[in-house]
Amino acid sequence: MKLRAGVLLLWLAGACAGQTLGVLSKAYQAKPTAANRAALARFAAAHARDGQGGLAQLALAYGDVQAAKGAAAGAAGAGAAEAARKAAKAVPALADYALFLEAQALRSADAALAAERAMQVVALPGLSPMDGQALQSAAWALLGAGDAEGAVRVLQPNVGLLAGPTGGVLLGRALRGAQQLGAAALQFQRVYFEYPLSSEAGEAATAMAQLRLQLGSGFPPPLAQDILGRARKLISGGLGKRAVQELNEAIPELGGPEGDVARVLVGVARYFENENQAAVNYLRGLRVGSDEADAERLYYVVQGLRRLEQFDEAAAVVEEMRGRHKGAEFTMRALVALADAHLVRNEPERFVPLYGACAQLFPKEERGAYCDWKVTWQAYMTQRAGAARRLEEHVERFPASAKAGAALYFLGRLREQAGEYGVARAFYEGIVARFPNSYYSVQAEMRLADGKVKQARAAAVTVQYVRGLGRAASGGTKPDFAVDAATRTRVERARLLEQAGLSEWAEGELRFGAKNGGKGAALAKELAEMAARRGQHATAVRGIKALAPGYLGWELSEAPTAFWKLAFPLPYREALAAEGAERGIDPNLLAALIRQESEFDPRAVSRAKAMGLTQIRPATGRDLSRKLKLGRFTVGMLYQPEINVRMGAYYLRWLLSGLDDRYEAALAAYNAGKTRAVRWLDWFGHDLEQAEFIECIPFTETREYIQIVLRNADVYRRLYGGGPVAAGGE
Structure with a gap:
């Protein structure tokens, strides 16, 4: 209780002085000159008795340690160590941070003492973000002093850190x-195989x-799965040629299913590497005994032929897969890949059977729900008999799918x-x-405002039907902004630390704290408030997304308005209003687009x-x-908010003017290019209502982009006022 009261007093004392301390601290971090250090030291001395001095000492230690990294070894060590000791005494609530800084400062002068201070961080009660760094x-301090055994003694009991x-x-x-050479080999192997794209992988390979030379036959042989795992990571990381070289070296030593997979990965x-014909020829000529390897082989044959x-x-290879590897994941992926290729080309006679096969063979998989929706949507768009029943079947089979809201919406439109x-x-x-803050909830609200729907009484049978569908993917968990003891400690x-400019x-x-027992919603709000005060709105938005990932499933009334305005900030409001007025664009839509494009960074x-x-x-x-x-253009102009907003608004208006003033089409062009947007309008018809046109777009990224921007615009309207975004074609 005394500790909490002390922390509160420190925070209150810094409400006014903290801003000055933060400015001085950040100035020293940005430019570690003697003058900036002296200014921070004077602040520490002037506030030695009101508690702010301790935070200033912490800031001094931090700045000194950072400055020492770019100077001669130990250049700022003595001053940093002294400041850290003072900080630990004055602000015991941050003792772990102060001890860590003292350890850093002492590493070159007194390795043993540095290691002792660092291990005191690990030994403190409770979990600290500094535990791993301190360990x-x-x-490192012990290794630098030549005490490898001491380093092992501190590391092995805490290997989880x-x-x-x-x-x-x-x-x-x-x-x-x-x-301990055998154990060392295993550790270096772990780095080499698990992190092949890291800079440390090179050191691990050398070690x-x-x-291997030192241990001879005692060197632990790598596991086949490790070799294959490294190859896959190299391939996905754009280092396919290196993967091929390593696989060819390993194949003579690999047998059975692992050898089969290795040979397939050469083709993968x-x-x-975009050697499509070579990949197809190689994989077609390859014969493997493992069903898993054969399914992967055939899948990449399909992908190569698709390209x-x-x-x-x-299509012939896909049929072969359905016969030989009916339930394999690679068969599902092949069906989807080929169907998507025909979808992009607007060839329903070819993509519908493929999606249908996928939905039938893999009804419990996420891709199965995706495939079922594609078939269902095509039935709706072609006004086939039974389209309504198809929509009902989709939402009944996949009530938590990403398209459940769409299915319900189009059932409503049919009725x-x-x-x-x-x-x-x-x-x-x-x-x-069921789907608050979603694109389809926005569309549903618009339909509910229509005269005939508004005047009707909701059909009781249908109400019960919807309620009985089960839990929606986005709902079910209410936000909890209550601050418990664990959360309060993290916040304080x-x-x-924020007062200290750290x-x-x-x-x-x-x-x-959010990962270790704290309340995510409360911590997200605190992080966002701190970032917003610094003008870092993108950090605020990202913090909320990370610490409160389910926030879009909440009703606006379930969280404080301040939280929502942090999640949907509106800096540059005057510029948005001015450009919106000049270009005839809803400022809420401009804000919505910026939030999706850059998160206001x-x-x-x-x-x-x-x-x-x-x-x-x-x-x-x-x-x-x-x-x-x-005037004369420079790339730096794009980083100037007012100029960038002006350009973006002008460009969006240009797209709107060429696309029937349809927001959904203009947003499609903004994301995927005007040529594609024009093609999609020609394919699917200029008379489609907005939601129909968006669902027809074959690119998932573009489809979701449009829905997110329009959803964002609605949230901005509800938070800041203004009329709704035009619905486009009806």
């Missing part, structure tokens, strides 16, 4: 130094080669078109209750090199700059 710090390849290499070095690697657009041959407004109302109300510690540690404390850069809030590529930006008469 590694202790071991060693995460990732860095910890594995550290333990391997310690074991090797302690002459393994040296240990060629496929991933080569040899669809008849691919509405038949004049059964009470039945339609029951379906729409069921969607709103994070606030102190924002990364503050966020780490909250994330660690003005420095965001995508894999495709799109930049800024609305994710404009440099070539597009140059063209837009000329049209908007912004």
Whole structure:
């Protein structure tokens, strides 16, 4: 109780002074000059008696340690160690952080004492985010002092704290130094096989080669599954040629099913290197005895033929798989891959039978639900007899599927078109209750506002039918923002760290708490509030997504409005309003698009090199700059929020003007390109209602992108006001 009161007093004392401390701390971290250190030290001295001095000492120690990394060994060690000791005494609630910093500062001057301080962190009661780092710090200090056996002694009882390849290499070095060569070989093998894409894998390979010479026949042979696992990771990481080389070296030593898989993976690697014809030829000529390996072999034959657009041959191989490997996962994947290829080409006569076979053979798999929906949707779009029953069967078989809300919505539309407004109302109300904050709940709300549906009484039988469908995937768990003891401790510690200008540690404390018994919703809100105060809205959004992953399944009334505004922030509001007014675009839609594109990170850069809030590529930006008469274009302009918003709004208006002013089509073009959006309108018809057009889009990413942006726009409207986004075609 005394500790909690002390922490509270520190936090209250820092409510005003903390901002100054944070500024001084961040200035020293960004630019570790003598002047910046002196300013922080003066603050610590001036606040020695009000508790803020302890946080300032912690900030000093942190800054000194960071500065020492770029200077001569031990350059800031003495000052950092002294500051850390003062911080531990003044702010016992953060003793683990202070001890860790002291250990870091002492490593070059007194390795034994550094290791002792680091292990004190691990020995403290409760779990700390610093436990793993402190353990590694202790071991590195001991290794640096030549005490490998001491490093082994601290590492082995706490091996669970060693995460990732860095910890594995550290333990391997310690074991090797302690002459436990067999155990060291196993550790290096673990890094080499489990983390082949890491920089540590190279060190592990070198160490393994040296240990193989030392141990001779005593060197532990790698397991076949480890060899195959490494090859798969190399292939997926874009290192297929290296995988082929290693597999060819290993194949003579592998027998049975493992050898079969290795030979198949040689062809898989060629496929991933885009050597499609070579991959097909190799895999077709390969003969393996293992059913699992043969199913994988045939699957990649199908994939290679698909890329080569040899669809008849691919279909023949799929039929072969259905006969020889009826229940294999690779058969399911082959059916979906070939069906998707025909879906993109708008060939229903070919994709419907393939999806149908998938749904029939794999009714309990997630892909089975996906396949069933494709067949169901095609029945709806072609107005085939029994379409309504197909929709009912889908939602009955897959009540938790991603398309359950869609099935209910289109059941409502069918009933509405038949004049059964009470039945339609029951379906729409069921969607709103089961799938809050979803695209189809937005559409259902719009239909419920229609005069005839609004005036009808929900059909009781249909209400019971919807209620009896079972739990929806997005619902069932109510948010809990209550702060229990474990959560309170994390929040208080994070606030102190934030006051000290140690924002990364503050966020780490909250994330660690969410994984170790804390209340995720409360911790997410705290993290988002901290980030928002710093103007880091993207960090706030990402924090909520990570710590409260089910938040979109909550009703808006179930969480504080402040929480929702953190999850759906509205910075640059004036720019959005101005550009929306000038371009005739709902500002809520612009905000919704930005949230999906960049999460309001003005420095965001995508894999495709799109930049800024609305994710404009440099070539597009140059063209837009000329049209908007912004002067000489530079890439840096894309990072300026107001300019980027102006470009994004102009570009979206241009797309709207060329696509019948349909938001759904313009968003499809924004995500997948205007050429595709025009093609889809021509394929599926310009008279489709919005939800129908979106469901027809063959790209899952684009389809979900449009639904998310339109859903986001509705949330923004409810939080900040404004009219609904236009529904598009009816």
